[in-house]
Amino acid sequence: MTATLDALPAPTTVAGLPLSSRFVMAPMTRKHSPGGVPTAEVAAYYRRRAEGGVGLIITEGALVGHHSASHETNVPRMTPGPAEAGWRAVTEAVHQANGRIAAQLWHLGSERGAGAWTPSTMRGGDFQEILDAYGESVRTAVRAGFDAVEIHAAHGYLLDEFLWPLTNRRTDRYGGDVRRRATFPVEVIKTVKAELPAGVPLIVRFSQFKERDYTARIAETPAELATILESFATAGADVLHASQRRFWEPIFAGHHENLAGWAKRITGLPAITVGSVGLTRAFLTSPQRDDLLKRHANDEFDLVALGRILLANPHWVRLAAEGRTEEIRDYRKADEDILY
Numbered sequence: 001m002t003a004t005l006d007a008l009p010a011p012t013t014v015a016g017l018p019l020s021s022r023f024v025m026a027p028m029t030r031k032h033s034p035g036g037v038p039t040a041e042v043a044a045y046y047r048r049r050a051e052g053g054v055g056l057i058i059t060e061g062a063l064v065g066h067h068s069a070s071h072e073t074n075v076p077r078m079t080p081g082p083a084e085a086g087w088r089a090v091t092e093a094v095h096q097a098n099g100r101i102a103a104q105l106w107h108l109g110s111e112r113g114a115g116a117w118t119p120s121t122m123r124g125g126d127f128q129e130i131l132d133a134y135g136e137s138v139r140t141a142v143r144a145g146f147d148a149v150e151i152h153a154a155h156g157y158l159l160d161e162f163l164w165p166l167t168n169r170r171t172d173r174y175g176g177d178v179r180r181r182a183t184f185p186v187e188v189i190k191t192v193k194a195e196l197p198a199g200v201p202l203i204v205r206f207s208q209f210k211e212r213d214y215t216a217r218i219a220e221t222p223a224e225l226a227t228i229l230e231s232f233a234t235a236g237a238d239v240l241h242a243s244q245r246r247f248w249e250p251i252f253a254g255h256h257e258n259l260a261g262w263a264k265r266i267t268g269l270p271a272i273t274v275g276s277v278g279l280t281r282a283f284l285t286s287p288q289r290d291d292l293l294k295r296h297a298n299d300e301f302d303l304v305a306l307g308r309i310l311l312a313n314p315h316w317v318r319l320a321a322e323g324r325t326e327e328i329r330d331y332r333k334a335d336e337d338i339l340y
Helices: 040-051 081-095 125-145 158-163 183-195 222-235 259-267 281-285 285-299 315-320 333-336
Strands: 012-014 016-017 024-027 054-063 100-106 148-155 202-210 239-243 269-275 303-306
Touching: 012 315, 016 100, 024 281, 040 054, 040 081, 040 100, 054 081, 081 100, 081 125, 100 125, 100 281, 125 183, 125 259, 148 158, 148 183, 148 239, 158 183, 183 202, 183 222, 183 239, 202 222, 202 259, 222 239, 222 259, 239 259
Parallel strands: 024 054, 024 303, 054 100, 100 148, 148 202, 202 239, 239 269, 269 303
Antiparallel strands: 012 016
16 A cells, blocks of 8 residues: 555445445436436446446436436436346446445436426425335335445435425425424435345435535534434434535534534444545645545544546546556546546
C-alpha cells in the first residue's frame, strides 16, 4: 500500500458485507437502458469499476415499478421480467470481477413533471401503492443477486420531498414537525427492510441540498437531524449514505464534521461520505486529500464514494493506490455523455 490514499484501498467489512476496498461507486444516472432494461453494455460498464478496485458499486437510480416513478424511458427499472434479467446479468458481471453491488431504488417525485406524485398530491391509498412498489422492487433486486439495497431519499426526489419543509406542507401524520415529515420515508425503509434476507444490508441515502436548491436543508440543527436519522436507524437502516456537494464542508456552524460525520455520531451506523472526491489528478496531492484521510482516520465515516471521476477512469482506485496519477484523466463534463 502506498501512502497516496492511506488505508482507503484496503479491504474492510461494513454492515457484515466484506468489501475489497473502502471506495464506493456513487450512483450516477446514465440513461443507457432502453425500455428500462439494462443491456450487456451496462453490465460491462459496472464490471470495469469492480475490476478497477471499487469495493462497493451503487447502481444508478433504478425506478420502482409505479407509473408515477418517472417519465424516462432509458432509465433502468427494478421490476420483474426483462429488467430483472438485465440486472441479473449486471450482478453476475460484477461478482465475476470479485466486486459487490447495491441496487438503488428511486422515485422522482415532482421531478417527474406532469403527472407527478408528491407530498401535496398523494392521498388515501396512494401511500400503500408506493409502498407496494418498493416492496416489489426490493424482491426483484434480491432475486437479481444484489448484495445490498439503497433507498434514494435525497436531492429533492419523492422521499426527500417529504423530509423538506418547503415541499411538505401536509397537516396530517405525514407532515408538520420534523418527526412527522419523516413518517413516510420511515414507512418505506420498514417496507424494504422487511423484504431483505439476513446478510443483505439496507443503505439509506439522504442529503441537505436539492438538485434545484443547493442551500436547502431538511434539518436546521443537530437535534433535527438526529430526529430524522434516529428514525431511519430504528426503521432498519444499516448504513447511511450522506450526500453533500463538497465532503470537506461542515454542515453546522461551530462543528467540523461533515454530513457523514454527523450521521455516524448520531446513530453509530456505518457512514458513506461523498462530494467532489478526486475530480482531478491534483486532488491526490492536495490539502483536500489530506483532509479526507484525516477525517477517515478520526472515524468520521467508513466508506468514501467516488462519482464523476469514475466515468472516464474505471480503474481510478487501483491507479491512485499505486501512485500512477499520470494515467488518470481529469473529469470533464463530456464524460457524462459516454458509457465507458
